[in-house]
Amino acid sequence: MSSIESKRVQYRKYLERAGVIDALSKALIKLYEEQNKPDDAIRFVRKFMCESCPDDDQFDMMKSDLEEANKTIARLEQELERLRSQIKKTPEEIAELLEDGFKSLTEDEEFNNSLLRKYLTREVLDEYMMTTTAPPTEANLFDCIQSGTTHHDSSCGVYAADADSYDVFTKLFDPIIRDYHGQLENESDVLQKDNDWGNVDEIENLDPERKYILSARIRIARNLDGYPFFPKLREKQYIEIEEKVRGAAEALDGELTGAYYTMGDIEPDIQREMVARHILFKRGDEFLTTAGCYRFWPTGRGIFHNPAETFLIWVNEEDHLRIISMAKCGDLGDVYNRLVTGVTELEKSLKFARHPRYGNITACPTNLGTTLRASVHIRLPLLSMREEKLKAMAEELNLQIRGTGGEHTQIEDGVMDISNRRRLGFTEFELVKSLQEGIVALISAEEEIEAGGGDD
Numbered sequence: 534m535s536s537i538e539s540k541r542v543q544y545r546k547y548l549e550r551a552g553v554i555d556a557l558s559k560a561l562i563k564l565y566e567e568q569n570k571p572d573d574a575i576r577f578v579r580k581f582m583c584e585s586c587p588d589d590d591q592f593d594m595m596k597s598d599l600e601e602a603n604k605t606i607a608r609l610e611q612e613l614e615r616l617r618s619q620i621k622k623t624p625e626e627i628a629e630l631l632e633d634g635f636k637s638l639t640e641d642e643e644f645n646n647s648l649l650r651k652y653l654t655r656e657v658l659d660e661y662m663m664t665t666t667a668p669p670t671e672a673n674l675f676d677c678i679q680s681g682t683t684h685h686d687s688s689c690g691v692y693a694a695d696a697d698s699y700d701v702f703t704k705l706f707d708p709i710i711r712d713y714h715g716q717l718e719n720e721s722d723v724l725q726k727d728n729d730w731g732n733v734d735e736i737e738n739l740d741p742e743r744k745y746i747l748s749a750r751i752r753i754a755r756n757l758d759g760y761p762f763f764p765k766l767r768e769k770q771y772i773e774i775e776e777k778v779r780g781a782a783e784a785l786d787g788e789l790t791g792a793y794y795t796m797g798d799i800e801p802d803i804q805r806e807m808v809a810r811h812i813l814f815k816r817g818d819e820f821l822t823t824a825g826c827y828r829f830w831p832t833g834r835g836i837f838h839n840p841a842e843t844f845l846i847w848v849n850e851e852d853h854l855r856i857i858s859m860a861k862c863g864d865l866g867d868v869y870n871r872l873v874t875g876v877t878e879l880e881k882s883l884k885f886a887r888h889p890r891y892g893n894i895t896a897c898p899t900n901l902g903t904t905l906r907a908s909v910h911i912r913l914p915l916l917s918m919r920e921e922k923l924k925a926m927a928e929e930l931n932l933q934i935r936g937t938g939g940e941h942t943q944i945e946d947g948v949m950d951i952s953n954r955r956r957l958g959f960t961e962f963e964l965v966k967s968l969q970e971g972i973v974a975l976i977s978a979e980e981e982i983e984a985g986g987g988d989d
């Protein structure tokens with residue numbers, strides 16, 4: 534064997550060992566995580582890593598390959614750190630994190646408009662300092678507010694770590710929910726009644742001449758009963774959820790017939806291309822990252838869609854399911870119809886979580902209730918140049934404006950994403966209808982400006 538070949542053999546062995554260590558360390562960390570002994574895990578893995586390294590002679594032979602080997606080890610170390618940061622914290626550590634987060638949030642003079650900032654008072658913090666949700670999840674307040682205390686520019690700033698979080702930390706969540714959805718005056722016990730899809734035929738094509746609307750989309754979120762939300766999901770649960778949703782989706786028929794693609798099997802280039810075509814979610818939203826949304830990526834994540842790409846299910850993004858209906862035109866009626874059929878079918882085989890007060894339950898309080906966001910990508914060049922007028926109309930019509938790259942993106946070339954802002958306290962039908970009315974009003978305003986008026 535030539536010395537190069539021999540080096541390669543050694544190097545392969547070395548990498549194999551690194552692979553073994555990698556797998557082993559992950560398993561170990563998880564085991565120790567259960568027992569709340571992170572340091573033992575790290576020590577054990579490091580010791581194992583040393584024992585498994587090639588001896589000195591072998592090391593000499595692989596010197597030229599050491600850079601690669603080091604990268605492998607660095608990746609392993611990084612993985613260890615990543616896992617370590619997820620390991621269960623002591624109540625004292627949690628209290629310290631909460632104090633620090635509260636301090637930095639309340640002392641920030643520049644970014645102070647989040648709902649978290651508005652409702653996280655000293656009293657609320659003290660009351661929940663040592664509280665956790667029910668086992669086995671045992672989420673603490675920090676699991677819910679970590680994103681908002683890190684990103685002071687959040688509009689909301691909280692995510693429920695499990696369904697129980699809404700009840701256990703109610704003095705924080707309830708006012709946030711009622712404020713966001715315009716229900717501050719509503720004292721009733723039930724803020725969201727049963728699903729009510731209404732008369733689907735009343736929803737129409739909003740732009741039959743295809744002058745303004747490029748596409749329409751309605752999505753709802755669902756979470757499976759009995760599982761925590763993304764901040765506390767374990768790797769095994771990600772896989773279980775994916776399996777359940779996949780099974781239910783693959784049983785759909787007619788126009789909804791499609792295939793499931795697990796994220797790990799979608800090439801990165803293809804993923805990027807699907808994101809650019811607005812059909813796939815992206816990884817990396819900073820608010821979600823801090824809340825723990827991308828742990829164990831790409832495990833359990835994926836997408837189901839029909840060949841026409843008009844019916845899609847996102848699996849294990851922000852919620853366990855995002856059920857989506859789309860069309861490359863303004864036919865909101867067609868989109869709504871398909872969504873209703875899809876969710877009705879899925880409900881037959883999946884048990885979705887509901888809250889007695891808030892209805893369909895989601896990780897983010899802004900999505901509770903109907904969980905429905907109906908949107909159009911619309912070109913309104915004249916109105917978009919009149920920013921104040923557009924903003925005032927959106928406010929009046931309860932609409933939200935985003936860029937077409939998704940949430941937290943900017944409007945480009947007069948094309949924007951306009952959707953209903955509220956999701957709770959109204960029926961599904963009322964919200965889609967209100968988006969319909971809002972879009973009709975915006976198109977009329979655009980036409981008025983086109984005709985030389987509308988600048989009052």
Ligand SMILES: Nc1ncnc2c1ncn2[C@@H]1O[C@H](COP(=O)(O)OP(=O)(O)OP(=O)(O)O)[C@@H](O)[C@H]1O
Pocket residue numbers: 748749750752808810811812813851855859906908909910935937938939940950
């Ligand atoms: N009407 C639409 N036509 C085509 N694509 C759309 C439409 N509305 C949204 N999208 C696309 O869907 C993707 C996800 O959008 P975005 O993240 O803003 O909202 P979402 O999926 O409703 O969830 P969330 O509100 O939780 O962020 C993006 O690629 C966005 O461009």
Ligand SMILES: NC(=[NH2+])NCCC[C@H](N)C(=O)O
Pocket residue numbers: 680686687688689690691820821851897899900940
């Ligand atoms: N995808 C969402 N849930 N968006 C709404 C809120 C996003 C972010 N946490 C904020 O507070 O600004």
